[in-house]
Amino acid sequence: MKRANGKRIGARVVSYAILLFWIVITLIPLYWMLVMSLKDTSMSASFSPEWFPKNPSVATYIRFFTETDAMRWLGNSLFISTVLTFTNVLFCSLAGYAFAKLRFPGRNTIFWMLLGTMMIPAQVTLIPVYIIVVNTLQLGNTYTAIMLPMFATVGNIFLMKQYMSTLPTTLIQAARIDGCSEWRIFYKIILPISKPGLAVLAIFTFVATWNEFFWPFLVTQTSSMRTIQIGLASFKFAEATDFGAMMAGSVIAALPMFILFFSLQKYFLQGITIGAVKG
Amino acid sequence: MATIVFEGITKTFADAKKGGIFTAVDEATFEIKDKEFLVFVGPSGCGKTTSLRMIAGLEKQTGGNIYIDGQLVNHVHPKDRDIAMVFQDYALYPHMSIEQNLSFGLKNMKIEKSIIEEKVAYASKILGLDQLLDRKPRELSGGQRQRVALGRAIVRDPKVFLFDEPLSNLDAKLRVQMRIELAELHQRLGATIVYVTHDQVEAMTLGERIVVMNEGKVQQIASPQELYARPQNMFVAGFIGSPAMNFIPAYVLSENQLQMGDYLLDVPLDRQDYVRAYVNRQVMFGIRPEHILLDPKGSVEVKVNVFEHLGAENLLYFSFNEQSVISKTAGENFIKAGETIAMTFQMEKMHLFDIETKQRIG
Amino acid sequence: MATIVFEGITKTFADAKKGGIFTAVDEATFEIKDKEFLVFVGPSGCGKTTSLRMIAGLEKQTGGNIYIDGQLVNHVHPKDRDIAMVFQDYALYPHMSIEQNLSFGLKNMKIEKSIIEEKVAYASKILGLDQLLDRKPRELSGGQRQRVALGRAIVRDPKVFLFDEPLSNLDAKLRVQMRIELAELHQRLGATIVYVTHDQVEAMTLGERIVVMNEGKVQQIASPQELYARPQNMFVAGFIGSPAMNFIPAYVLSENQLQMGDYLLDVPLDRQDYVRAYVNRQVMFGIRPEHILLDPKGSVEVKVNVFEHLGAENLLYFSFNEQSVISKTAGENFIKAGETIAMTFQMEKMHLFDIETKQRIG
Amino acid sequence: MAETVQVTPSKLSLFLRDYGWCYVFILVPILVFLLFTFIPVIYAFVMSFQQYHVMGSTFIGLENYQTMVQDEIFWRSMRNTFVFTVATVPVSVGITLVLAVLIFPRGKKVQTFFKASLYLPTVASGVTMALVWFWIYDPTNMGLLNMILNYIGIENTMWLGSRSTALFSLILMSWLTGHGAGIILYLAALGGIPKSLYEAADIDHASGWSQFKHITMPLLKPTTLYLLVMGIIGSFQVFMSIYLMTQGGPNFATTTIAYLIYVHAFEYYQFGLAAAESFALGIVIILASVFQFKLMSSDVEF
Amino acid sequence: GGDEEKRDVVKVWTYPVHGEYEGELKESIAAFEKENPTIKVEYEVLSWAEGLQKFDIALNSGSPPDLYFGRPLGKYKETELLVPIDDKLSIDLSDYDEVALDHMTLEGSMYGLPLYQYLHVWGGNKALLEEYDVDYEKIQLEGWTWDEFYELASIGDQENDHGDRQYGFVFQGVDEELLDHLARNNGIPYRMTEEGIQWDDDRILEAMTFIVKLRDEGIMPAETAAIDAAKRQEMYYNYQALFYGRAIPYADAIVQNRNQEIQDGVTEGEELDFVLLPIPHHEGEVEVSQGGAEGYLLFTQNNADEAHVENSVKVLEHLAGADAIGKTSSALALPIIHKEAADNYELPLSDENRLAAERLASNVLPPNTITSELAAKDDMFKTQVVVPTFQGLISGELTPEEAFEKFKTEAASAKYQP
Ligand SMILES: Nc1ncnc2c1ncn2[C@@H]1O[C@H](COP(=O)(O)OP(=O)(O)OP(=O)(O)O)[C@@H](O)[C@H]1O
Ligand SMILES: Nc1ncnc2c1ncn2[C@@H]1O[C@H](COP(=O)(O)OP(=O)(O)OP(=O)(O)O)[C@@H](O)[C@H]1O
Ligand SMILES: [Mg+2]
């Protein structure tokens, strides 16, 4: 018994060591971002990161907020990401559920068509998409244009399909017997027991759309329509970059994701379906 | 009104590994009458659950038609069939409290809140769940979960109830109570009930008629008494009754005498007409354990191999004509293994079967 | 050698909604002997599964100590306890074929391949799973799944077997077979077996001793005969036996006479010493249904309310001293509801209980 | 048998009754897909047979495809892409799994800490990420990696500057970063595995490793499949890190097909050729994904 | 309100040319709109990293902006949406620097107006130069040869005060720019001419041999192949480089800024001063400076009408007018390419650096006048041959001879023949 305990403690030490190593690797960029944001070095052409902020100052943050449309950009990003998170959670889980749990003609064909097109690199479809959105639909410089292509993404559908395939099918059947409409089954049974999956989907979507740079950049023209990521890029000038303000902006831009993460994280881990079925 | 008609219903499953198909239900044709309490029995894996699921519309039959109330329901969605069901594996909603589990179906039907509360209170009371209403399924014992599954059905007021072994995980006492409640429920609601059970007492007490299935095929449909007294074939005979009927090969010496090993036994008068056709042939003689009586004046002398005391009754195991035979006797007679005793076969209770077709003779 | 000792074992669960704790097992102290076949019975939710899980180490007791083989195992990991278990909810590995489910434990123990194959073949044969070895659990019927769960335990050769209602979803015939197999297994392996069941026949036939639990408390531990003949308290008396013992309040007129309503009944000689202390007091009279006999010369005349024919036997329901009473009679006597009949109470089989303490008198 | 006369509904209405709502469930994503993926892909497909020009393209048949297969750099970048994918995807998914499994059994607080620390850095701006990695790969002895290697007596290496190490450097970078999302996903999936299976496995004498191999891994299959397929798509289409770190160099050592497509499309405006290359890449990815699906097809259902 | 709709909208896409550019642009546009009430200018400031791609997509979708910041490229012209402005201008071009105008010209037509002319130079660390008694002012005024450079740089190769290795010369090695600089100052001004690829000449071998010598002798870091712009800048700041390239005149301002920050305690490091230096030339060859112009280009959409194009030209003339040029050039410390502006604006350079900058600006090579077809081939040669070969050379995988051999055979191949 003693030995077994020793082994267990040893394993635990090793596992913590591995985790800590990884955390160091992943946290460095975050840390430097913070350190740099506290350094008011306006316009040095090049920038070497430092370990400890010397004379930390919040001037960069002030500059970020006063000299740009930062509030507007943050608002835009918040609006877009919130809407997209909502639509993706709703529509992708619906579709994922259909692909995972419902049987209907063409199911596999449709699914593979969806997945298959993801495999064509975006570089070549950019022009046709641009033509559709900007030239044909005349949606240039609108929120609609920014949001539409990411309204319900195939990757998210795939994610939900995979997640929902592990849910017990008899629950769905029980609900059908209980007189539930298919929509209500989804809403009352599937959604609640998929909470961990939905939380993951939500945070992924929010982060992805929040960090999305290129497409919003492509279809917006005015500063008032820009998202925070596009805004951040404007601190790069021809021969210099305002790293301080840019990093300050990055830190600010990271906050909503932090908040969302921590408010959702309790859902990430839940054995929700325990006790549902025997066998 | 809720009759259910199975018309040549077949259900097959792909059985990938064996590269073929597996037939779970095979050309089943029968009719369940309105307001009938019909019990399905049969060995494990014979297709009872599958049949129930087809009635509910959860499983689509491979062939044949199902009618409910005379209406073809092949394309009717489960929720539109007005059915309540207890799933064999419970299928409780894990994220809902017991109360929510019980009331979910009613809420779907937009029943008034006060009525829901009343029904849930009533059901949870008779199921002994009233202390557990706030718990989640994962915080219940096995039997409690089963009761929730049962409760979820009985709060409803559907045309048809489907019960898939709803009492299997309950203790004897509770089971008796539940049986009574279910019988009452049936009376009160007048719904058609289809009930799967492995418990013969349940089948016998609850069922107006019993369907015996085996390997996907319907073997016999009859009232409990009929099934017990006149099983149509050896399978039914052996399946109904516990311990099972004893089967002993017999040789028909004449229309009024059977030979089994060293013993000659008389055929009762009313059976002789049927036996006549089998004179000089082997048949299978069947007799239930409770029809072999301890009788000091009995003609059959046997050595007891095993003696089992079950409280109210005892089981005696002995060999007869090279078959192991069981007799069920009243609880007060204690006998030691190895003892030799005399017994009587109640020949008027005997059953005879054709050895080839396994069908009843007479 | 594998004795199991429970020493003041308590298990509580947080019961958040009621803001308190729920005691599932309450100060249980008992000893399971080496190679014993011990059966746990008790109403649904009384703590049987929880006790088993504590023996297995899957659940940590809140208080008390568990010893296996005299060794304190409070901190021993389940896999080091050398136990095989059938889970009430099966817990089959959903992604493994039946064969893999059965052989997984053996493979982990690095048993030789040929032996594994042999054992799996043997177990699947006696469980009737040999045609299903390639299937996944979800392609099985409920009873088949249960058999896999059982098979997973019986291929093993552990110090202790824990069976949690292993036969509840099987049909009567299979259950009888399995019972025999389990008895044989016990003989062959000489392992200690702890067995939870709701089936009294199982409990009576398999158990060397039976533990009766109620609401987390151990009520009585005794051999089946003892439990049946001398239940220690009203709970045990009412719980063991099906249909349950009839309880009728009685007034002790004298050491040799009880009054129940209009009837006076004699106290058997050997009980009078105990009854003496209760003269002129109320007691609870208990008698099993099988000890109320149909007897044309019987002293008790009653009107039958309900008559149930269960094949080998019948149940008669009638009122006696304002109590609903059940009598179990042999199968051949058909009686109609409403008929008035004479009966005899076998007073030498009677039980008496203190009304307050509910404990047995004598 | 049925007495009432049935009004036989039309086939279509039966079909809709049986499956109508299934299609409703997938309707919105399908519409979005048609408009923003399907039509553009078809458009690009047509483009691959054209000499693209804004003011009017000309059909040139298979010429783009011919040019493509005759281009030595195309094949080289195919090879790079392939090497990169094979080297990164399985390893990354493996690392993700290991990290998730190490975090999973920890207490709530510890778990949250690790989860957050491993996931949240994905929000750090790309610029800082690049800065960090340029520092790690600094060719002088100021670089982290060289510093470590110098310490054990290995000379400075020009990680990103040398043909022999550049691709490896990118691979190493992908091994060490970007597991956050996968970890979160695996953790969610781990939470969904019934505890009772581990209890059964404990009773079955399964060691920690055996439980991992025989319970955890198989039951995580759906998630693993997702991560593998998405990983394959992502790494076959890898572009950003190359654009930022090496621009395809040195000597095309890190030119991947996606980078080549970018170069052809935007440096040379050879959109037709880029489209042809995209479809070639698409087919490779589809094959690889189908292979993954076949390998891990059996669904897990409880 | 009502007027709003009738106003012709001219779209301008530009870049954050320098920190204050957007503000200046805004003012300038406001002023313009006041004068031209019928025109509305919508501008968008793109980001440097991805703006090009956005423009490429818009252009190839047939909807480019009317004015776009950049240089005229062959591929733009091929889309037929790039508009020549020669006959559309209403201003006098004589004020503009001729070379700068040439840079806005492609195959004889002018497509836009320059905003500034950039200048690529080398730099030195003033403190170190003074420490080693280098007469840098002379070099600034007269230029220097490879040998002179080599000798001076050799002094620089030692350990600096922090104990780090100090190099005589640091240049980024991830692209071929160094070879480009040396080739031009060894008598090959253009890689591609009407006769074909010129880099099959012994002079290119000389340049490569020289580079390898610098590296092998430790004057340049051995790791040059992996040194990028940021890294060499850092080495320069850290007193690890006596000379470095490539630099721009604006470096002077940046360095001063940094010095200020060091004094304020915001930035860590050692102050230094920037010395603007010419690119050394090979003995007997002419010194040329590296430079080019950028400005606004005129584009049209599928269906634009005459009047709109005229309006766009007006905006163009304004955005690349004297005032804009002056402000931008002075912000970027670049020689001012407009006479009128030159009188009004000062460059933020030390005197000596300003003189040097002005001298070098006059040396800037005029743009290559080859056809766009040839230019495309040149481009292809650069990405497919020069870059990989140079990377091989600088990382030590190829000898100068092998690299030269590669150039010769490739240059002779049909792909790159005019
Ligand atoms: N996680 C839990 N949280 C709260 N209460 C629990 C939890 N698990 C079990 N219980 C309660 O503990 C009691 C004992 O449960 P246990 O599973 O041991 O019952 P059991 O005797 O096996 O019953 P059954 O025959 O119905 O399976 C039950 O009343 C149950 O409701
Ligand atoms: N998905 C499936 N794939 C293959 N065979 C199946 C599937 N589902 C059920 N079966 C088989 O069909 C037969 C009938 O199953 P069913 O569940 O109806 O049995 P049952 O009569 O309810 O048995 P039990 O009493 O054990 O619950 C069984 O032999 C079972 O193995
Ligand atoms: Mg079943």
Ligand SMILES: [Mg+2]
């Ligand atoms: Mg239990």
